[in-house]
Amino acid sequence: MSSPGSGKTTLLEHLHQHTSLRYAVIEGDLETSRDADRLQAQGIAAYQIQTGSACHLDAFMVHGALHHLPLDNLDICFVENVGNLVCPASYDVGTHKNIVLVSVPEGDDKIEKYPVMFRRADLVLLTKCDLLPHFDFSLEAAREQVAKLNPNAVVLEVSVKQPDTLAPVVAWLNSQMQ
Structure with a gap:
């Protein structure tokens, strides 16, 4: 879950190259199938839900999408909710874990401005960290805000431009499979 443009789909595209976990993605967007098409082009099973005017997915939509995925051949099914x-x-929507992304260009203030999302997070990814020199974003402030709202959430810094930053994400995913 995250704002539009924070890097959800891009992260899922790049994780594919760094893990042996077999995964599929349920994509939620108001219109278009661009995100699912991008993932499918990488060999990732993906199903697109177009919500029309709805600003989020619901459990019924996700349940329907599951019937279109090869569940017997998967380790994980990600639900990429509408960017919001x-x-x-x-x-x-029936997920076992919640991953929330906030990108450097969005600003570190989004965590306190939209606390409900971060209170429910198991993992918070601070994305596009390669852009830190160009934005007024404090990693320390972001970490402190998450800890204040949700002391149990794991916070990781990532950038698909720096592939080594994806290893901790893969390690976290693997730890959740136990």
């Missing part, structure tokens, strides 16, 4: 820091946080 408000609505998706209030709806349980």
